[in-house]
Amino acid sequence: MNALSKIQQMLINPSIQIDITDFILSMLISAVSAFIASVLYQVFYENRATGSRIHRSFLLIGPSVTALFIAIQFSLPLSLGLIGALTIIRFRTPIKEPEEIGFIMLVIAASIVCATFNYLLLIILFGLALIVLILQKFLPRLFKSKRSDGVLLLTLDGGLTTETKERILRLLGDKTLGGSLQSISYTDSLTTFHYSFTGLPLKHLENLESSLKELTPIRKMHIYFNRQGVLI
Known part of the structure; x- marks a missing residue:
């Protein structure tokens, strides 16, 4: 009965009040996380000739994704609507390098973590990302493909x-x-x-x-x- 009551409450009252202090803090931390991801991109990847300088959009992507998931996590109709919208959206902007997808996913993952207010997980995420990037830069043979096609x-x-x-x-x-x-x-x-x-x-x-x-x-x-x- 409790589960059914919660589902009924989500359908009847989708806009549950969110504490404004937690919301502002989450948005600020998300912006800082996006800035850190942008710095990591510039330090480890910007010197690549084919890069599209996609890091310029990180400060917009981060808080936007955080606000989006904060808005929908307390609303079942909005969650279902987002899933339906994502099934018909196709992004036609080309990704020049696979590393750019990795940085975009890092920003999105950090933004979702901020939306769930789990900041310890955010620290672990960026710690692991930094370790991998350092290993990739200073131990290139571990990551370098031997293909020369x-x-x-x-x-x-x-x-x-x-x-x-x-x-x-x-x-x-x-x-x-x-x-x-x-x-x-x-x-x-x-x-x-x-x-x-x-x-x-x-x-x-x-x-x-x-x-x-x-x-x-x-x-x-x-x-x-x-x-x-x-x-x-």
Whole structure:
């Protein structure tokens, strides 16, 4: 009966009074948490070339999420309405790096913790996040992927004989790991190879261009890796 009475009370009176002092304190702590997350982003991640500087929105995201969850945690209709709304919302803003998702989730998690007034859990959350970020920065080998996959775009002058094409593909196959030809295009007396690979050892990369020039003149050669810092 007590459980049914609580549910009935939530349906009849969804707006239960919240102590204004606790609310203001929670919002302030949420803003401070968002600021700390922003500082962590700038210290450990801002120097990345592809970053979108998403930390500028943390001070808005943090208090907003906290206020939202404080408002709905005492109201069953609002909670159900939020769940229904989230099922139809799709965010089309691209995330350039997976690390940005981690920082966004850190801000959201901290905001929800502030909404539940469990500040000890907030300290533990940021403590663990700081430890992981420090380990990731100063012990990069523990987190660094060994993959060096990418794409090679090779532009050659003039038309090529079938034998020359086969020799080029054979050379690329010997120099790369898991290589495969994606396409060949012909335009204005130029031949372009689009070649993908799962690995390119540094020792082969250094003499790849000279080996290709022994087979045929090269107009351009571009190598793109799918992950940053492969050659470092």
